[in-house]
Amino acid sequence: MFAAVFVALWVAHTIGDHWVQSSAQSAAKGKPGWSGRLADTRHVLSLTLTKGVLLTLTALVLDLHLTVLGLTVGLALDAASHWWADRRSTLAWLAKTLHRSEFYNLGSAAHPAHPTTAEGRPAAHLGTGAYALDQSFHVLFLFFAALIIAAL
Structure with a gap:
């Protein structure tokens, strides 16, 4: 289950971070103040939704028994870490x-x-x-999220 969840998260991450994220979100998410925080939040919400959709598809096709608790904790950790890193000054x-x-x-x-x-x-x-460094940081937390989702 871990492998299937990790692959689904990784594919969803690449789609959400590069295809779903708007140019405006990408340009603004590292800005100081509320405009940057809100742009980052909008990006992470759409990214997390993308991950939820691909995880659901994966679970249905492969008959994976994922729990609400595992999904909630795993996706929350991933979303929080992604938001933190994408503020840019934090990763720098x-x-x-x-x-x-x-x-x-x-x-x-x-x-x-x-x-x-x-x-x-x-x-x-x-x-x-x-x-x-940004992408490798995100993949590390995809790993942790997949562990949590598969274990709970």
């Missing part, structure tokens, strides 16, 4: 605390070896260290 603080700021800044103009064009301006690239 964690990276700094764990001495990972150089990797966090990889691919951005803040990194000492950032990619530049021939004119010396920041160059386009695929991804950043901040994005990689």
Whole structure:
């Protein structure tokens, strides 16, 4: 059951974080104050709904016996951790605390070896260290959520 729940959560996460999240939510969720908090909350609500839908589909097709308690606790932990990390300053603080700021800044103009064009301006690239740390943080909590959902 753990494997099926984890895969469903991971697939739903990638869909919810990249396809369901609006551009406005993505742009605003890291802003200070209530506008950022509300954008992050709207994102996490739609993300959690996406996870609920895919978990329900998985449970129905595979005849998994998931409990309301397991789903509530697992999805709440996942939602809270996702909201925390997506405020951006929080994850930057964690990276700094764990001495990972150089990797966090990889691919951005803040990194000492950032990619530049021939004119010396920041160059386009695929991804950043901040994005990689963000996604790995989320996957860690998907793991914990799947354990909880499968165990309760």
